Amino acid sequence: MEKIEKKKRSSTTVLQSEKLIVQFGGLKAINEFSFQLSDRELHFIIGPNGAGKTTFLDVLCGKTKPSSGNVLFKQTIELGKLYEYQIVRKGVGRKFQAPSIFPSLSVMSNLEIAMKQQKGFWHTLRAKLSEKDKDRIHEMLLLIGLEQESNRTAGTLAHGQKQWLEIAMVLMQEPELVLLDEPIAGMTEEEEEKTGELLKTIAKDRAVIVVEHDMDFVRKFADKVTVMHEGTWLCDGSMEEVQQNERVLEVYLGRR
Amino acid sequence: MSYLYSKKTLVILGFVILLVMPFVLAPFNLNLLGRFLAYAILALGIGVLWGYAGILSLGHGIFFGFGAYAMAMYLTLQSGGIPDFMGWNGITELPWFWAIFSNPIVAIVLAIAVPMLFAGILGYFTFRNRITGVYFTILTQALVIVVTTLIISQQQYTGGTNGITGFDTIFGYSLNSVTTQQMIYWTTVIFLGLVFLICYKLVNSRFGKVLIAIRDGENRTRFLGYNTSVYQVIVYSFSAGVAGLAGMLFVLQVGIITPSMMGIVPSIEMVLWVAIGGRGTLIGPVIGALITNGASTWFSQTYPDAWLFFIGLVFVLVVVFMPKGIMGIIATIQARRRAKKYGKDRKEETKLYNSSSI
Numbered sequence: 001m002e003k004i005e006k007k008k009r010s011s012t013t014v015l016q017s018e019k020l021i022v023q024f025g026g027l028k029a030i031n032e033f034s035f036q037l038s039d040r041e042l043h044f045i046i047g048p049n050g051a052g053k054t055t056f057l058d059v060l061c062g063k064t065k066p067s068s069g070n071v072l073f074k075q076t077i078e079l080g081k082l083y084e085y086q087i088v089r090k091g092v093g094r095k096f097q098a099p100s101i102f103p104s105l106s107v108m109s110n111l112e113i114a115m116k117q118q119k120g121f122w123h124t125l126r127a128k129l130s131e132k133d134k135d136r137i138h139e140m141l142l143l144i145g146l147e148q149e150s151n152r153t154a155g156t157l158a159h160g161q162k163q164w165l166e167i168a169m170v171l172m173q174e175p176e177l178v179l180l181d182e183p184i185a186g187m188t189e190e191e192e193e194k195t196g197e198l199l200k201t202i203a204k205d206r207a208v209i210v211v212e213h214d215m216d217f218v219r220k221f222a223d224k225v226t227v228m229h230e231g232t233w234l235c236d237g238s239m240e241e242v243q244q245n246e247r248v249l250e251v252y253l254g255r256r
Numbered sequence: 257m258s259y260l261y262s263k264k265t266l267v268i269l270g271f272v273i274l275l276v277m278p279f280v281l282a283p284f285n286l287n288l289l290g291r292f293l294a295y296a297i298l299a300l301g302i303g304v305l306w307g308y309a310g311i312l313s314l315g316h317g318i319f320f321g322f323g324a325y326a327m328a329m330y331l332t333l334q335s336g337g338i339p340d341f342m343g344w345n346g347i348t349e350l351p352w353f354w355a356i357f358s359n360p361i362v363a364i365v366l367a368i369a370v371p372m373l374f375a376g377i378l379g380y381f382t383f384r385n386r387i388t389g390v391y392f393t394i395l396t397q398a399l400v401i402v403v404t405t406l407i408i409s410q411q412q413y414t415g416g417t418n419g420i421t422g423f424d425t426i427f428g429y430s431l432n433s434v435t436t437q438q439m440i441y442w443t444t445v446i447f448l449g450l451v452f453l454i455c456y457k458l459v460n461s462r463f464g465k466v467l468i469a470i471r472d473g474e475n476r477t478r479f480l481g482y483n484t485s486v487y488q489v490i491v492y493s494f495s496a497g498v499a500g501l502a503g504m505l506f507v508l509q510v511g512i513i514t515p516s517m518m519g520i521v522p523s524i525e526m527v528l529w530v531a532i533g534g535r536g537t538l539i540g541p542v543i544g545a546l547i548t549n550g551a552s553t554w555f556s557q558t559y560p561d562a563w564l565f566f567i568g569l570v571f572v573l574v575v576v577f578m579p580k581g582i583m584g585i586i587a588t589i590q591a592r593r594r595a596k597k598y599g600k601d602r603k604e605e606t607k608l609y610n611s612s613s614i
Contacts, residue, residue: 104468
């Protein structure tokens with residue numbers, strides 16, 4: 001019974017790219033990359049430097065436009081044609097590699113403006129924090145373990161805490177797809193562990209794509225791994241499958 | 257929180273002091289203070305734009321100038337006939353774009369609406385195309401040159417380098433009488449209070465937080481689903497409207513407006529007031545405008561030759577040693593005092609976020 005349900009779940013495709021090409025001048029950063037992502041999947045993308053991982057995330061969130069091909073979100077939404085803020089409003093949230101929070105606002109305010117809401121100026125001019133909003137923010141603070149710090153200026157948080165805050169800011173938008181670029185870079189082992197558990201929790205309700213270099217971390221937490229090389233798909237599967245793949249060993253791990 | 261409360265009381269106290277000034281100061285000094293307060297209104301607009309939204313405009317002189325010219329045109333037309341300089345240039349009929357300013361309501365509305373509209377259109381094309389930071393600043397500076405050159409070259413319509421002056425009456429009252437000047441002074445103070453209140457509401461709303469967010473991380477804000485360029489256009493347009501209002505109040509008290517009063521140097525000085533007073537606060541720009549202009553008047557009377565060197569030196573010193581201006585210094589002193597009082601608790605306290613920005 002459980003198996004059937006799992007199958008049913010995984011049958012919904014959240015994201016799909018077909019022969020995606022991104023060209024910067026003469027360089028093809030992404031070359032005919034095809035990719036598929038199911039709902040509630042914690043999907044890691046790995047690959048050597050310059051493989052096009054971050055560029056792929058850039059395309060998904062609208063920072064970079066595809067040269068040809070397209071990416072479909074929830075089967076119908078063409079992400080390549082939308083502005084960044086429109087993509088966010090459709091339900092794609094992104095966390096950047098370097099923690100980018102708003103240092104001079106409080107932790108609370110950071111989450112307040114990140115919250116899913118109408119984001120036009122007319123609304124924000126008159127908006128007040130309702131009890132319901134406060135509850136939601138508090139819930140999020142509990143999730144990332146910063147409930148004691150809600151009044152602190154965000155710039156004074158520790159590095160790891162900033163990373164979690166940014167993840168929380170992405171989650172406040174209630175996205176259906178979360179993109180994370182090296183979320184554990186610069187973290188202590190303890191923080192890494194906590195982040196991994198956080199990712200698992202997040203992926204219970206939505207699809208998550210993580211770009212990561214730390215193989216131990218990937219092994220521990222990935223549902224599925226896709227390996228990219230020179231802008232294109234190399235293989236995918238579980239971490240064990242990927243590790244045994246001949247071509248991966250050749251190009252990625254540098255063994256022959 | 258008590259410290260914040262005292263800050264609010266101080267603002268109200270300052271406002272009350274300004275209101276009673278006509279009973280204290282001689283007409284000449286009151287007139288000077290009135291001018292500085294008009295500048296303070298302008299500084300508030302720049303303070304919100306630069307201090308909170310992080311947009312540095314070195315071209316607010318043209319918005320200020322437009323407001324001033326609009327009021328000057330209305331005042332000139334009050335005396336009837338066509339302005340002298342038009343006659344000298346052989347123009348016998350009042351052009352339409354002058355004629356509409358003979359109605360005071362139209363003049364006042366246009367003095368604010370035209371700068372807002374102009375800034376709105378300019379902002380739309382720049383911010384939408386992601387032209388921000390130093391490129392935007394250079395653009396605004398170039399715009400000042402274009403506008404002042406245009407005014408000077410169209411002497412027959414604008415009065416050229418001499419500008420517009422020689423006003424007698426406003427709404428039928430003599431502009432030079434002490435009572436009229438007092439009324440104008442009070443009007444200026446009330447508008448200063450009003451603009452301060454609007455700015456206070458603005459920067460402490462969620463809108464204000466989004467502005468700070470855009471200042472600190474425009475990309476991140478965009479990826480939170482905000483169309484940041486709309487916010488930038490609105491705040492730019494708002495501050496242009498405030499500058500237009502300030503220009504109107506200025507010309508009523510100074511009695512003249514020329515292109516050199518809205519050119520490159522004044523445009524930069526306006527930003528200086530905010531820098532000296534303190535970015536990212538609302539009291540800072542007001543104090544900065546008052547102190548800088550007060551010092552400027554005193555200094556230029558006493559040492560007319562050294563004045564420009566002095567203001568240049570002050571600017572360098574401010575940028576190097578007090579990047580947060582006078583307000584920054586006050587905050588540092590307060591923090592130190594608190595440290596003495598509470599010992600190491602201070603560290604925790606300074607980390608706390610001031611929930612209300614003033």
